Amino acid sequence: MSANVAKRPLWKSQRFRLNLYRWLVTLFLVGGAVVILSPVWWMVSTSLKSMQEIYRYPPTVIPEVFHWDNYIKAWLSAPFTRYLLNTVFLTVIGVATNITSNSFIAYGFSKIRFPGREVMFAVVLGTMMIPGFVTLVPQYVLFAKLRWIDTYLPLLVPGLFGNAFFIFLIRQFFLTIPNELVEAAKIDGANHLYIWSRLMLPLIKPALITVGIMAFNGKWNDFLGPLLYINSEQKYTLQIGLTIFRGTVQTQWNYLMAASVIALVPVILIFFIFQRYFIEGINVQSGMTG
Amino acid sequence: MNFFKGMKLRQREALQGYMFVFPWIVGFIVFTAGPLLFSLYAAFTNYDITSRMDFIGLANFQRLFARDKLFSTAVYNTVYYVVLSVPLRTVCGVLLAVLLNQSAHFRRFFRTVYYMPSVLSGVAVYLLWMQLLSPSSGLINMLLEMVGIQGPAWLFDPRWTKPALILMNLWGVGGTMLLYLANLQSVPRQLYEAAEIDGAGVVQRFFKITVPMITPVIFFNVVTGFISAFQIFQEAYVMSTDKGGPLNSLLFYNLYLWKQAFEQFNMGYASAMAWLLFAAVMVITLLNLRLSKKWVYYEGGE
Numbered sequence: 001m002s003a004n005v006a007k008r009p010l011w012k013s014q015r016f017r018l019n020l021y022r023w024l025v026t027l028f029l030v031g032g033a034v035v036i037l038s039p040v041w042w043m044v045s046t047s048l049k050s051m052q053e054i055y056r057y058p059p060t061v062i063p064e065v066f067h068w069d070n071y072i073k074a075w076l077s078a079p080f081t082r083y084l085l086n087t088v089f090l091t092v093i094g095v096a097t098n099i100t101s102n103s104f105i106a107y108g109f110s111k112i113r114f115p116g117r118e119v120m121f122a123v124v125l126g127t128m129m130i131p132g133f134v135t136l137v138p139q140y141v142l143f144a145k146l147r148w149i150d151t152y153l154p155l156l157v158p159g160l161f162g163n164a165f166f167i168f169l170i171r172q173f174f175l176t177i178p179n180e181l182v183e184a185a186k187i188d189g190a191n192h193l194y195i196w197s198r199l200m201l202p203l204i205k206p207a208l209i210t211v212g213i214m215a216f217n218g219k220w221n222d223f224l225g226p227l228l229y230i231n232s233e234q235k236y237t238l239q240i241g242l243t244i245f246r247g248t249v250q251t252q253w254n255y256l257m258a259a260s261v262i263a264l265v266p267v268i269l270i271f272f273i274f275q276r277y278f279i280e281g282i283n284v285q286s287g288m289t290g
Numbered sequence: 291m292n293f294f295k296g297m298k299l300r301q302r303e304a305l306q307g308y309m310f311v312f313p314w315i316v317g318f319i320v321f322t323a324g325p326l327l328f329s330l331y332a333a334f335t336n337y338d339i340t341s342r343m344d345f346i347g348l349a350n351f352q353r354l355f356a357r358d359k360l361f362s363t364a365v366y367n368t369v370y371y372v373v374l375s376v377p378l379r380t381v382c383g384v385l386l387a388v389l390l391n392q393s394a395h396f397r398r399f400f401r402t403v404y405y406m407p408s409v410l411s412g413v414a415v416y417l418l419w420m421q422l423l424s425p426s427s428g429l430i431n432m433l434l435e436m437v438g439i440q441g442p443a444w445l446f447d448p449r450w451t452k453p454a455l456i457l458m459n460l461w462g463v464g465g466t467m468l469l470y471l472a473n474l475q476s477v478p479r480q481l482y483e484a485a486e487i488d489g490a491g492v493v494q495r496f497f498k499i500t501v502p503m504i505t506p507v508i509f510f511n512v513v514t515g516f517i518s519a520f521q522i523f524q525e526a527y528v529m530s531t532d533k534g535g536p537l538n539s540l541l542f543y544n545l546y547l548w549k550q551a552f553e554q555f556n557m558g559y560a561s562a563m564a565w566l567l568f569a570a571v572m573v574i575t576l577l578n579l580r581l582s583k584k585w586v587y588y589e590g591g592e
Contacts, residue, residue, distance in 0.1 A: 117307065135329070138329045
């Protein structure tokens, strides 16, 4: 080592070049991070500015005066509390039903043998390719005939019957659990309902959390469902409320951004708390590619 | 357990199996298979949900292709979006993943930051981008002005509306990036070392090792990317003026279908559109599968 250093100047040593490369890449990544985070920064900053400051050139990165009251004014200028409660209600039920129904169905597809199982599972995967709009019109007709329009039923009931991607995701986890465990429980006299609820669900907790998060994001951000099925204002969700709000305040950007920040905070919080489960979901997807 | 008495063990097992997948079977029939058949029939009728549902043969399809100007506009807009968005997202996703796979400091932190925007979605994100793209007060044009460029009017200039949406959706490329990254990390080090000994440069190593090794994921992303890009709807609904404007430049396929179905209640006509979309998506997916044999490399496969 020392002989090496004596022969060559520092900047030619392998270690120095590696370090230099590492810092150059890091510097580049910092630049990228600034670009990627700037919209979020801009949203928060705009939400705290006055309208005069928003139109000022050159733009201010940090608001001169922090107008926290923008948040209160934005929130009170529409029935956002109502929208929020509705959204929370739909999201909680949606997450609970999705976790239950999909783990139930996925258990059947991975731990019980029955004729036609493989064919049916191929159909499950196949349904993922169908564009949602192809079934949208008939579904609307169906719910209209049932007199379910302007109720939450069209938004909640389909969740009871499973979702192809979630079934696939949970099945991937079930496949990693040895079948001997199920066989042993069966010999002890347990039926599958018991094995599923008492033995398996605790074992696949990461999968359930991953599905829970994805269902949360899907329900929280659901726009199409409420747009199509909900008519009366007291049943609106946050997403619909935001669109209406945008129509009324036009380019009052500070209020719009304040309301947007509020709508995004739960999503961002969940992201940072459950980060590793997001990655888990990605890994399962990557298993699909093989 | 009395219920199962007298049955063979295997039958008992199968019965429980059907019980577990029963919800899916019901859901499949009621919400997928049934609707598919219904809309296939409706596509050949003048169904309007309230009064009529007469069989009119191919009239809907004739009208779509021969007389409906807005239909061709919608097809053009959608193809424009798909053709630009899918390759751009693929290239950016791969490049970001390769960048994050280099030895650097704080890699976990950067991975989180680059991934985060893809988690954010919904109307709030559309409103944020409407502000970023605002000609008079948006961040993007203000930054352009600082370097002496007069930015376009983005969502108000028909020539720039679609690039604006493509740009916005590029922001959320982190999800696919993560998928590439997970696969890059499983590429054996020895391959690169061997190539380096043989004198391959950085660019050569990228195109001869990195890209071939992750072609299965690229393929997966291209297939799903096409399927979802064809279905662009929400962004256009929220961010365009009068649902599709200015000058119908954001009238995408699904937006036009929506207007036909739920504003004019031309449900038969909309069903015809829906099945055309379905057919197009299937053809493109099959085409992708066919073409994949030429460029996707499966390790250990034939």
